[in-house]
Amino acid sequence: MIQNDTYRPKRRLRLAPAQRVPQILDAALQEFSRRGFTAARMDDIAQRCGLSKGGLYAHFDSKDAIFKALLDRTLNRTDWAQMPQLAAGAGTRALAEWTVDRLHAALLAPDVITLLRLLIPERERVPMRVDEWKKLTHGHTQQVMQVIQKNLEASGRKDTVLARHPWLVLSPIVHVLLWHTVFGEGGEPDPHYRQAHIDMLCELLA
Amino acid sequence: MIQNDTYRPKRRLRLAPAQRVPQILDAALQEFSRRGFTAARMDDIAQRCGLSKGGLYAHFDSKDAIFKALLDRTLNRTDWAQMPQLAAGAGTRALAEWTVDRLHAALLAPDVITLLRLLIPERERVPMRVDEWKKLTHGHTQQVMQVIQKNLEASGRKDTVLARHPWLVLSPIVHVLLWHTVFGEGGEPDPHYRQAHIDMLCELLA
Amino acid sequence: MIQNDTYRPKRRLRLAPAQRVPQILDAALQEFSRRGFTAARMDDIAQRCGLSKGGLYAHFDSKDAIFKALLDRTLNRTDWAQMPQLAAGAGTRALAEWTVDRLHAALLAPDVITLLRLLIPERERVPMRVDEWKKLTHGHTQQVMQVIQKNLEASGRKDTVLARHPWLVLSPIVHVLLWHTVFGEGGEPDPHYRQAHIDMLCELLA
């Protein structure tokens, strides 16, 4: 018997969770970083990954669950830890270039900016994730700073600023990072910021 | 139903707009920076300044109007432009100290951090205000950079990194600013960041 | 002691109720007929008569009180009853012209249209006032119909339609009245509706 007085929904493409979940997280990342967690709508996330609102709930229990899964995925990216080593005995400029390029890869990745935009307004909601991120980036940049410090010690220059305050090595690129985070891709403080950073390190290492 | 002697009619203090509006903006700033624009509730803003929800609407047409008025007020603070001049003929270290202290006053003020936290998630809603802020801070730090550049030119050192990329002067403090913005007052990359910044400038100016 | 931290309102023109009340009722009539009772705002009524919102409450206890006072005033207009008498022994055409002009004065007055627009949506709120209005207009048009009937009887034509259904005398002008009420002043079914009405009566009286 045909029941045309009750509702019969359309059926669309059916994907396995392994395919769908990353799509959802991608969509969520964009919506969250664009409008903030609260203002982002499940509808928009769904639409962005070609799903209906209810479809999200086949994979996640709540908006909050998406948010947490998103942080998990982003913070557990293993490739963040992969870093080519510097050839031993490299010169000062080579050291500076290696340093800046490593930092660039680590801190100016689009993901980092997006995550930063996401974490800043929500840092009180998820302080533990902020801590995770702190450790991650810290551990990451720590490697760079250690290479610098070893190099300085090897050349007997324990009294430089960089030796005493190794975080200064990061400052120019963090400066650019904040710029991007606030003002978008449109402009850096200096389009030649890579060269500026390298030059600065050279002067401080010399 | 109220029928005991603990009943106190709601106090209805009437203030002129000139008094009330700043109170509302203060309350809004706190709520907005605590929870973000979207998640902040008119009820909370009202309560924070001792007003009822509807009372806000005697002074502002909408939540959005409050937000914009708030940005206007913060961005039009004249005291941002006030900066003591550096005594002529000061030495390198004095120059560095003056520079760092000026930048600290300008960029590490609580207002700046609060505004930054507010603008990042809302930058797409109020792009013009973001531009205003960009110009403001740019014009502001420009003064510091000019003092540095003049000093370098005066001593014939046109070829330093700072001469070519004066924005590097700001980087350490911007680094700390981002740190505060994300991680709160809890920790800087280095508690002696002022000394680090000064030392760095001394090395680069020497 | 000067209290400049509390609010001190401006003082404006102070009128006696005898002046102010009619102004308020005029303003209310316009707002009510323009937007309906519910949608009309006290603010708009106040502004339309150069008063502040609270000022209305010095004269009326509530919006409803204004509405009722308005109906009272409009329905009690004595001038509605004033009607020049027709010279005895006038011809058919003179009778028709007198009739149409009387009806025009009574039914196409701006007040009537405005009141009609007001009563139609609110007729369930104030059924007694609708009845009053019914009696008023009925009593009013009754006079016209009586003149017609007497004339028909005098000429021995008791069997005409108009003699049996004297309300038909009003129909053309009521037709125009409804037109105005719905479509505004912009257009009648016929710009020569007066002539049409007179001609119709002449034919029916002949």
Next chain:
Amino acid sequence: MIQNDTYRPKRRLRLAPAQRVPQILDAALQEFSRRGFTAARMDDIAQRCGLSKGGLYAHFDSKDAIFKALLDRTLNRTDWAQMPQLAAGAGTRALAEWTVDRLHAALLAPDVITLLRLLIPERERVPMRVDEWKKLTHGHTQQVMQVIQKNLEASGRKDTVLARHPWLVLSPIVHVLLWHTVFGEGGEPDPHYRQAHIDMLCELLA
């Protein structure tokens, strides 16, 4: 954000839009004509069609959208245009009866009265819909007037009032329409208004 684990919504019938939308419009028509657009509450409309307040928004974007859809539906009723033709060679009285019955069907339908009551207070909000209605009724009555005019021309009576001002044909029934609109079903100016109208037309056509 709702994070209550004991949340259990009431279960209700799910209907396809094709079923639900007419129900909503029916409910809206009743509420709007009972209380006027502004005073009608979404809650009441929802309840009247067995829906929750928010459920309406799955089908309509706003209260205004419901109002406009309602006008669309009512104004697009095709059966308004359907009219039986008059047998050729009918006598004067037959012509008058046909005319009055057609007009009665067209203008005294409950829908028309309801729509009229609705449009009068909202005519400034939806002037275009008022125009539509004007055209509809005009086109409709135009047919009646044309039949009358042809008949008059056929009998060589081009100089009658009805020939010059055909809208007078409608006047008695418009009179009754306004009466109903204002005073409800309770009473016409004359319970034999159909006979009166027919008689009047006979006299004017004779």
Next chain:
DNA sequence: TATGAATGAGGCTTCATTCAT
């Protein structure tokens, strides 16, 4: 009388979540 800031109930609308299909 008059002002207009303030109140608070009430309405419109949004949106995370549910669930029959």
Next chain:
DNA sequence: AATGAATGAAGCCTCATTCAT
């Protein structure tokens, strides 16, 4: 796994009314 109509809590905003001035 997916749809989308439906729910209901919660937020924004309106506006009649009050009241300190």
